[in-house]
Amino acid sequence: MIPLTGQHRGTLQSAVLRRVGQARRRAQPFSGGLTPKQSLITANSLTRTAALTITGMGHASDARVAPDEARGSLHLLFVCTGNICRSPIAERLAAAQAAQRQISGLYTSSAGTRAVIGHPVHREAASVLQSLGGDASSFGARQLTARIAMDADLILTMTRAHRDRVLELAPRLLSKAFTLAEVAYLASDAGAPAMADLGLLRPKLAASNLPDVPDPIGQSKEVFVEVGLQIATLLAPVLELCRRTAAS
Numbered sequence: 675m676i677p678l679t680g681q682h683r684g685t686l687q688s689a690v691l692r693r694v695g696q697a698r699r700r701a702q703p704f705s706g707g708l709t710p711k712q713s714l715i716t717a718n719s720l721t722r723t724a725a726l727t728i729t730g731m732g733h734a735s736d737a738r739v740a741p742d743e744a745r746g747s748l749h750l751l752f753v754c755t756g757n758i759c760r761s762p763i764a765e766r767l768a769a770a771q772a773a774q775r776q777i778s779g780l781y782t783s784s785a786g787t788r789a790v791i792g793h794p795v796h797r798e799a800a801s802v803l804q805s806l807g808g809d810a811s812s813f814g815a816r817q818l819t820a821r822i823a824m825d826a827d828l829i830l831t832m833t834r835a836h837r838d839r840v841l842e843l844a845p846r847l848l849s850k851a852f853t854l855a856e857v858a859y860l861a862s863d864a865g866a867p868a869m870a871d872l873g874l875l876r877p878k879l880a881a882s883n884l885p886d887v888p889d890p891i892g893q894s895k896e897v898f899v900e901v902g903l904q905i906a907t908l909l910a911p912v913l914e915l916c917r918r919t920a921a922s
Contacts, residue, residue, distance in 0.1 A: 751826035757786030757815035766808035785818035802902035833886035849873030861915035
């Protein structure tokens with residue numbers, strides 16, 4: 675996806691509004707016989723589809739909420755601070771590894787608690803990501819919002835502080851918000867059968883001393899490599915959990 679720039683944002687927003695209007699007008703002849711609630715659902719669905727056509731070209735806006743049929747049956751959201759190093763590495767690497775493992779229906783995305791909105795993946799992070807088999811192109815950082823968090827089936831944060839921030843925005847997501855290391859542990863050592871079991875297994879985390887994924891910003895290339903390898907290692911059991919969930 676191509677990040678939105680200030681030069682194009684106004685044009686794209688106008689195009690969205692035009693597309694939404696067209697979609698709603700096209701829906702009107704077919705609304706006969708529907709209840710008011712059904713008509714509203716139909717109109718809203720068309721609105722999301724029209725908006726997706728335009729906003730799908732950028733990653734900087736939380737308006738980019740893909741419908742289930744477009745995004746897949748499982749949505750993983752990765753969260754870090756700036757959304758230019760750790761979480762994009764996790765997002766793009768998870769997508770690449772899922773394809774290699776032939777895990778179908780998996781959609782990955784990312785956001786930052788203090789995002790450098792619209793920026794591409796950090797140069798060193800992009801180099802590490804590519805060396806691990808991921809694609810860093812066409813990326814733009816976006817700010818974490820409650821709406822983005824609520825759209826995910828599982829939220830994997832790089833640190834406990836990021837997890838706490840997610841829960842500040844959306845307290846009801848306790849059963850879906852974990853650090854990446856926590857999910858890796860629950861999926862492997864704790865033997866979580868499927869994603870829905872993670873919340874029930876949360877008490878097992880009390881006695882664990884799982885490390886956060888540190889921020890490599892301002893550090894050497896070697897630190898970026900270490901962080902990338904840590905993320906890659908933690909993703910393996912997470913993706914196996916996704917495979918079990920999809921098969922259940």
